[in-house]
Amino acid sequence: MIPLSWYLIFAAALFSVGLFGALSRRNAVAILLGIELMLNAINVNLVAFWRYGDVMVLAGQVFAVIVFAVAAAEVSVGLALVISVYRRRNTVVADELDMLKW
Amino acid sequence: MTAEQIIFLIVAGVTLASALLVVTTRNLVHAALWLVATLFGVAIIYTILNAGFIAVVQVVVYIGAIAILFIFAVMLTRRELRDNTPQLNKNWWSGALVAVLTFVGLAFLLQGWSGFSKTAAAIPSGFDAVAELGNQLVSPEAYVLPFEVASVLLLAAMVGAVYVAFTRK
Numbered sequence: 001m002i003p004l005s006w007y008l009i010f011a012a013a014l015f016s017v018g019l020f021g022a023l024s025r026r027n028a029v030a031i032l033l034g035i036e037l038m039l040n041a042i043n044v045n046l047v048a049f050w051r052y053g054d055v056m057v058l059a060g061q062v063f064a065v066i067v068f069a070v071a072a073a074e075v076s077v078g079l080a081l082v083i084s085v086y087r088r089r090n091t092v093v094a095d096e097l098d099m100l101k102w
Numbered sequence: 103m104t105a106e107q108i109i110f111l112i113v114a115g116v117t118l119a120s121a122l123l124v125v126t127t128r129n130l131v132h133a134a135l136w137l138v139a140t141l142f143g144v145a146i147i148y149t150i151l152n153a154g155f156i157a158v159v160q161v162v163v164y165i166g167a168i169a170i171l172f173i174f175a176v177m178l179t180r181r182e183l184r185d186n187t188p189q190l191n192k193n194w195w196s197g198a199l200v201a202v203l204t205f206v207g208l209a210f211l212l213q214g215w216s217g218f219s220k221t222a223a224a225i226p227s228g229f230d231a232v233a234e235l236g237n238q239l240v241s242p243e244a245y246v247l248p249f250e251v252a253s254v255l256l257l258a259a260m261v262g263a264v265y266v267a268f269t270r271k
Contacts, residue, residue: 002110002150003219008212010114010147014121014140016205021125023197024190029130029175033137036168037121040144043156051151052222058235062245064156065235068163069252073259075168079175080263086179087269095191 007048015041028082028092032075039071110150117143128189134172141165152225155232 014037021034043064050060086092120139127133141164148157191197212218225231238244 001104001221002107003221005212005218006107006110006114007147007151008218009209010118012205012208012212013118014144015208016201017118017121017125019204020197020201023200024194025125026189026191027130029172029179030125030133030189033124033133033172036137036164036172037124037140040141040164043160044144044147047148047151047153047156051153052217052220055223055225055229055231056234058231058238059245061153061156061231061235062239062248064153065159065239066248066252068159069256072163072168073255075171076263077259077266079171080267082175083178084266092179 004048004052007044011041011044011048014038014044026093026095028085028094028097029079031094032078032082035078036071036075039067039074043067106150110147113143113146113150117147126189130176131173134169134176137172138165138169141169152231155235 018034018037018041021037022031023034025031025034046060046064046067050058050064053060082092085097089097091097117140120136120143123136124133124140127136141160145157145160145165148154148160239249240246
């Protein structure tokens with residue numbers, strides 16, 4: 001039987017990898033890829049806590065389904081923004097999108 | 103070591119390796135394809151956790167819709183993605199530092215928690231998690247309100263995405 005700790009450590013590692021991607025990539029699409037990895041790590045945690053807690057209480061799985069919906073909404077709006085910005089500014093490099101600075 | 107543990111370790115290793123490739127590969131089409139591998143590994147983890155419905159939704163929604171959307175976005179913004187320019191910004195080392203500190207901090211907090219090495223109880227016989235999940239998602243005593251709010255959110259996101267990406271003549 002797999003102890004809960006393995007899932008938690010795995011999810012923490014996946015979250016950290018996604019955090020690194022979201023903080024360090026220049027391309028806006030790649031930043032969104034990092035955010036997807038982080039959302040997946042959260043979902044692994046939610047489902048693991050459902051399985052290792054009271055199996056009859058399905059709140060963990062329900063929350064995971066809601067996170068799926070939120071991830072789909074986030075990525076559709078995010079990529080629409082990236083494409084719209086690309087059309088106007090001809091760049092998707094996050095460092096160059098500084099219209100709100102100064 | 104049981105067979106389940108060996109399968110978990112192999113799947114977790116492959117998933118983490120492809121996640122690392124997602125955030126380090128120069129070519130973004132390859133990064134999106136490594137994301138598909140990562141999502142598939144996470145779907146296998148859900149299966150090991152007896153959450154079959156979540157695993158199927160992961161494959162259908164994440165791999166079938168979100169990853170394909172990423173590949174479309176990469177192709178529509180192709181001109182900036184020449185593979186010879188650096189893909190990490192100049193402060194990437196501080197991002198790496200924050201990520202490592204997050205992992206160490208989470209691991210430190212978790213190993214001090216009493217339920218850390220808990221093992222799972224067997225699922226009671228006759229308990230159908232998928233049927234029960236379906237019932238609770240539409241039951242007024244359970245989770246129908248979050249479910250409906252999520253559907254309104256999806257509708258709003260769809261309208262917003264169409265509005266934002268629309269080209270005015």
